[in-house]
Amino acid sequence: MNAEIYNYIDANLAKMTGTLSELVAIPSVRGKAVPGKPYGEECARVLEKMLSIASSFGFKTENHKNRVGTIDLYPEGEPTLGILCHLDVVPAGSGWRTPPFSMFMSGGKLYGRGTMDDKGPAVCVLYAMKAIKDCGINLSQNVRFIVGTDEENGSSDLAWYKKQAKLPPRVFTPDGSYPVINIEKGMIRGEVTAKCTPNGTKSVLSAEGGTVINAVPESATAEVIGFSDVELALAAKNAGVTSLVSFKKAAAGRTIISVTGKSAHASTPAEGKNAVTALCALLGRLYGDDDSTVMFRKLSTLFPYGETDGKSLKIAASDEKSGALTEVLSILSYSKGVLTGRFDVRFPLCRTVDKIKSGLKSAFSAKDMELTDFSGVEPHETDAESDFVKTLNKVYSDVTGARSGCIAIGGGTYVHDIEGGVAFGAEFPGEDCKIHSAGEFISVDRLKQNAKIFAEAIIRLCK
Numbered sequence: 001m002n003a004e005i006y007n008y009i010d011a012n013l014a015k016m017t018g019t020l021s022e023l024v025a026i027p028s029v030r031g032k033a034v035p036g037k038p039y040g041e042e043c044a045r046v047l048e049k050m051l052s053i054a055s056s057f058g059f060k061t062e063n064h065k066n067r068v069g070t071i072d073l074y075p076e077g078e079p080t081l082g083i084l085c086h087l088d089v090v091p092a093g094s095g096w097r098t099p100p101f102s103m104f105m106s107g108g109k110l111y112g113r114g115t116m117d118d119k120g121p122a123v124c125v126l127y128a129m130k131a132i133k134d135c136g137i138n139l140s141q142n143v144r145f146i147v148g149t150d151e152e153n154g155s156s157d158l159a160w161y162k163k164q165a166k167l168p169p170r171v172f173t174p175d176g177s178y179p180v181i182n183i184e185k186g187m188i189r190g191e192v193t194a195k196c197t198p199n200g201t202k203s204v205l206s207a208e209g210g211t212v213i214n215a216v217p218e219s220a221t222a223e224v225i226g227f228s229d230v231e232l233a234l235a236a237k238n239a240g241v242t243s244l245v246s247f248k249k250a251a252a253g254r255t256i257i258s259v260t261g262k263s264a265h266a267s268t269p270a271e272g273k274n275a276v277t278a279l280c281a282l283l284g285r286l287y288g289d290d291d292s293t294v295m296f297r298k299l300s301t302l303f304p305y306g307e308t309d310g311k312s313l314k315i316a317a318s319d320e321k322s323g324a325l326t327e328v329l330s331i332l333s334y335s336k337g338v339l340t341g342r343f344d345v346r347f348p349l350c351r352t353v354d355k356i357k358s359g360l361k362s363a364f365s366a367k368d369m370e371l372t373d374f375s376g377v378e379p380h381e382t383d384a385e386s387d388f389v390k391t392l393n394k395v396y397s398d399v400t401g402a403r404s405g406c407i408a409i410g411g412g413t414y415v416h417d418i419e420g421g422v423a424f425g426a427e428f429p430g431e432d433c434k435i436h437s438a439g440e441f442i443s444v445d446r447l448k449q450n451a452k453i454f455a456e457a458i459i460r461l462c463k
């Protein structure tokens with residue numbers, strides 16, 4: 001490990017935090033497109049700021065149509081290593097105790113939107129490159145730092161850039177966590193539709209639940225007519241959801257059913273309690289005099305409350321490298337005889353989009369339902385035994401003294417569609433830096449450590 005580089009980074013801490021605070025001050029949430037600025041004024045402004053700082057350090061920079069910027073360590077030479085960060089952020093949201101777009105330092109932590117995701121890591125990459133340059137370390141291969149501005153809204157920046165330029169054969173992004181994420185499950189989003197004729201005196205009138213497709217829904221409600229308190233309580237008991245449910249009497253024999261579960265990310269649904277599947281389980285255990293309760297019964301047999309592995313949909317799958325498939329019925333809407341349910345599936349390396357799609361189609365049609373919307377991306381894997389991945393793991397353990405190793409995740413990172421890409425940092429295992437929440441931070445120590453890790457990685461990979 002290079003002591004000179006370490007000393008340089010320690011000595012330049014104030015400059016690093018200064019640069020980070022300049023970037024945090026630009027509220028680069030995706031805005032309305034204007035001519036020449038596809039992601040709005042602020043995303044263009046943060047990119048321009050980053051590139052002007054990089055160019056003041058003596059790096060060759062290029063602004064690619066206000067979508068992506070590139071910063072090369074050397075003015076010449078095809079890069080063999082790419083490092084990818086993003087400068088756009090999610091909206092501040094509520095609950096902040098410090099101004100989200102004015103970086104605030106307290107107790108060794110730097111607070112502000114984007115400090116960890118992903119402006120802080122971007123500053124670490126920039127100063128790692130600067131350290132290498134200013135310390136006069138000569139590498140035989142070039143490095144290209146690629147900064148995007150649309151990661152938080154679907155990565156159209158990268159999809160566009162890939163059509164304009166060839167990406168380096170090895171790419172890492174410090175937009176995940178350590179040690180190295182080399183496997184990301186495939187992802188499917190779809191919609192199931194069912195129909196019934198609600199003309200009874202004991203019937204489900206309406207139902208809804210969930211707000212976003214990639215989360216376990218926290219709440220769901222329904223309105224039913226004609227059922228007694230005893231019938232409702234028994235249905236809840238038989239469904240095993242009594243503790244989540246409350247009933248409220250309404251006019252004309254109607255009852256409002258409210259379910260409160262627990263939210264979780266769609267890639268780890270077992271950590272949540274799905275309010276939508278709990279509601280369907282209850283409704284399916286009511287016996288009405290039309291086919292509305294029958295329809296919920298059928299839906300509930302495909303998406304039973306408490307099940308997240310796709311067993312009842314007959315799409316369950318698992319492999320040693322990437323783990324088990326997960327599924328979440330996340331958004332429900334039912335009124336006037338038409339039900340739609342939106343779901344999210346994360347599947348392991350041993351399956352393909354097509355295979356899951358045909359499984360879903362036959363599961364739905366067996367229950368008189370239809371797959372009405374569907375999109376999918378295949379899993380991502382970069383060889384754990386490649387020199388690239390082994391070197392990153394070694395750098396991590398050498399610099400931090402912590403145990404290294406590859407991890408597989410259910411979520412998708414910025415490199416999901418990049419061949420040979422991995423996520424490397426910048427969150428440390430077991431640490432929660434409040435990414436996307438109020439109080440997002442990076443600690444000063446981690447800021448320095450990340451810069452050292454990236455410098456070390458660049459030196460070893462490009463020597």
Ligand SMILES: [Zn+2]
Nearest residue numbers: 117118151175
């Ligand atoms: Zn990010």
